[in-house]
Amino acid sequence: MPSAPDSSRLAVLIDGDNTTPSIIEALLAEIAKYGSATVKRAYGDWTTPNLKGWKDVINAHAIQPMQQFAYTTGKNATDSALIIDAMDLLYTGNLDGFCIVSSDSDFTKLASRLRESGKTVYGFGEPKTPRSLVAACDKFVYLDVLRSSEQPERPSELVNAAKAPARKSSKELRGDGKLLKLLRDGVDAGSDDDGWANLGNVGSYVAKQQPDFDSRNWGYAKMVDLVTAIGLFEVERPPGQGVLVREKPKGTPATKTTAKKAVL
Structure with a gap:
């Protein structure tokens, strides 16, 4: 891991369907170790009730919400929008690396493609993340190691959030x-x-x-x-x-x- 922040320009692309808003502050603090988050975007259908907890977090951290209506059942529309934006940024964004925040294996090919183009790819997801996506990244950080600094917005999140790994003897x-x-x-x-x-x-x-x-x-x-x-x-x-x-x-x-x- 880098010992100190560097000047790398990073794009942070967040799969809102697969990420809880309460982890964002700790996530961005972790990303700051690898470079500067010059692009911060979160993808999802923000009209749905299950994503309503994102509003304050998006405003507090200057994250650009990317609206993607769920035209069909499932989350493929959100995934596709994130992938298309990543490729656009690859060719026009003057970036050194990408941070893909998701536990979805659908982003495996994207991570591989970005690395083939000489970009550093950092992945962030839950322990359930498929090995294919983990292996496609230069570095992959499990979100549960960030839980100790996470501040849940609602008591219910305390119950549902995964605990930080216990120290092994x-x-x-x-x-x-x-x-x-x-x-x-x-x-x-x-x-x-x-x-x-x-x-x-x-x-x-x-x-x-x-x-x-x-x-x-x-x-x-x-x-x-x-x-x-x-x-x-x-x-x-x-x-x-x-x-x-x-x-x-x-x-x-x-x-x-x-x-x-x-x-x-």
């Missing part, structure tokens, strides 16, 4: 074979002769292999916290070199602090 992390393989491969790909790798480079490698990789999926705000909690990697912060990490030699026990956390 050290023991659970060490039992996650897929996670360990990703991290070990990342360290191996960027390590020097002594086995040390810059954690930022490890993160970039892992994200390319798995677009939805995010330390928050395991309940850790930062990747360094996740790696440290596992207890199988050495972590150092030499001056001027950022965070360095390497795998502990075989047979080396987990650190005392990590072992204690695993027991609790």
Whole structure:
């Protein structure tokens, strides 16, 4: 993940049928890490009762509502409008990337097409999002990791909203074979002769292999916290070199602090 906001110009295209308005503030704060949201549009049939909660959010965040009447049963009209606008922006918008906010697999081909044109694609959706859409993005963020900063507009949303992922214990992390393989491969790909790798480079490698990789999926705000909690990697912060990490030699026990956390 980027360590600081950059000057990338991004188009934020929101599928209103598949997104709750209460997540928008946290969503835009997340997007600000990747660049500037120069285009912000939300798509849906705003005449329907189920989208009435969007009005205040749209006004507060200067999001342009794109009206799309449901001429036929289903949500294909909204999806088509978003896709057409994205292609128009691709050729006329002078943009560096696109943020597609939806859990709908219908946007898989769109994401692939935008990337083929050299644009960075960030996806945002629920854990139910099909793998095809996740894999088509450069990075995919699950909305439930943003829930901790979400402010529901109505009490009912507290009941329906998905909870932020619970923090995994050290023991659970060490039992996650897929996670360990990703991290070990990342360290191996960027390590020097002594086995040390810059954690930022490890993160970039892992994200390319798995677009939805995010330390928050395991309940850790930062990747360094996740790696440290596992207890199988050495972590150092030499001056001027950022965070360095390497795998502990075989047979080396987990650190005392990590072992204690695993027991609790």
